[in-house]
Amino acid sequence: MRQHRFKMQKSSAEAHLTPRVFDVQMGEGKTVRAYEVGPPDMPLVVGIHGTPDTGLMHVVDYIASGAIFCRLVTFDRQGYGGSTPQPGRKVADVVPIVRSILDHLGADSAAAYGHSGGGMLALATAALLPERITKVACVAGNGPNFGPGGFDYTQGASPRSREEIVDARKGSPASRDFYRRIAGKLASPEVEAQVRPENDLRVATLLKPLRDRIEQQLALPPSPFSEEDAYVDDAQSWVSPWGCELGSITVPTRLFCGLADLMASPFHSEWMQRQIPNAGLMRFPYLGHSLAALMPHVLAWLVSDMLTAVQENALPPDFVSQEH
Template identity: 65%
Template sequence: MNQQLHADASAAAVEQSTAIDKYLIPRVFEIQTGQGMTTRAYEVGPPDVPLVIGIHGTPSTGLGHVVNYVASGAIFCRLVTFDRQGYGGSTPQPGRKVHHIAPMVEAILDHLAVDTAAVYGHSGGGMLALATAALLPSRVSRAACLAGNGPNFGARGFDYADGCSPLMLEEILEARKGPEASRELYQRYVDPKVSDPEHEKLLYSENDRRIMRLLAPLREKIAQQLALPESLYATEDAYVDDAQSWVSPWGFDLGSMTVPTRIYHGIEDLQVAPRHSEWLQSQIPNSTLELFPHIGHNLSQLMPHIFAWLVGKD
């Protein structure tokens, strides 16, 4: 009898472990998001838990959010993220503005047959999460902005360029000159083929660099699991579209937002000054701000905490 109980317990443990492993193996799929556009999306986590939509920053793809989810093991929620227009496997949308993210998220929710979900965005994706919450209030339960930047110009004298780190200041000043200036800046500093340790130190805190080294093997493993084909689109073009969208009106009013919103920022962020998040919080009703010492632009260590808030109950 004892041997049988032990065998049954072992079999159950193996089955449970296999199920958890399955939850942490990401899946990739494509969605038609209208006007002939295709979006590559990623899904990871159990199917029977609350859904969270993740929006990546600049330049990047949805893969980074998958890596953070797997590293955190936050299987109390299901994550769906995607490559934004022109990145990875998603069709470019030249001339796009910040508010153009909302139809993409809505198409994803429709594809998944989900009425509502929480949404978050990191860095250049932060404003996009806010746009989604502002423009799709009936479909977004909660919104989080992680190390996100404010608008080019805002109320009460806010100016994106005031107080930026040297490289970020140059980035926004060049963007204000037009697409070609943004393209030239990308070719000098942003293109991953341009490797400069000194520039990296100006962009990432020491803690940021440690996290990137720690997660690099996991990122490579997941990329191999997904076996993604090489992108047909130029990251440079997507970056230029992003930079130009930053210096254009966002297309929604922060003061009109009704979705519960939380803003997260590392005090040691070398890319987006914490004052951006402080200003955003002052403009968004029903919003709160959390600032974290020792944390820079990379908020990977905080993801379980952030996911838990996103799927929480009022």
């Protein structure tokens, strides 16, 4: 009987897992910092980060999982990392950024996902850019501030998350105060224990050395922009109309949530599934708000259709077949 053993060449694997950084010019002096990682000939996925964060964390999760069956491009949202702020922005304002990134890459289309505060942005992109987005996933995301059928953003939320949205409804000064008390201190042990379950804390500890190494490798300069201001812009966009309707999404959609999530209530994902035609929902016990554990699963679903062509062709040159 013949057996095959496939071995990935070390040098090629390392090349695919070495991220690169590039800037996308948006006009009017605005710039978006973007990151790319993965084989260039694999299906393209655009990732949208949460609040407060940068696109780099999604690169870290990708490298940790070794999900090189796809090519990931993510970016710093307005006011975070190296991207120009956009005061007063709405949820739908992410759409021109995604379109510009795809144009910059010369890509006709891509799958997209968003995590946490980026989940609603990914859904908005799917609703408003259906000719460029093939599939969309929302991971640990939030619904709109209000919705039909009595939905309220604060329903099912943890005390801290409820406080965050109640403060946002009061206006920018209250959101700024919340950032200074809570959101800007998510890495501190006393705040982490309030908003992250045990498994999330464990995963974050495991990934921190990898993130530190990648930051050193990329040698990114300190952000010239205020994370506090970017957070306030985010929070105010949550309590404003998104600029699109969930019911208008026509591309395949799936929502993912952890039942132990203390930051984005699973109730939001359950409600949004009912608003989006033919949307799927996957709920995971013991998982919280972290994307890391779900990332390979999310990416695999996003590119599953596109991978069919890859599987039908010859193995990529990264693989060596040895017969015994």
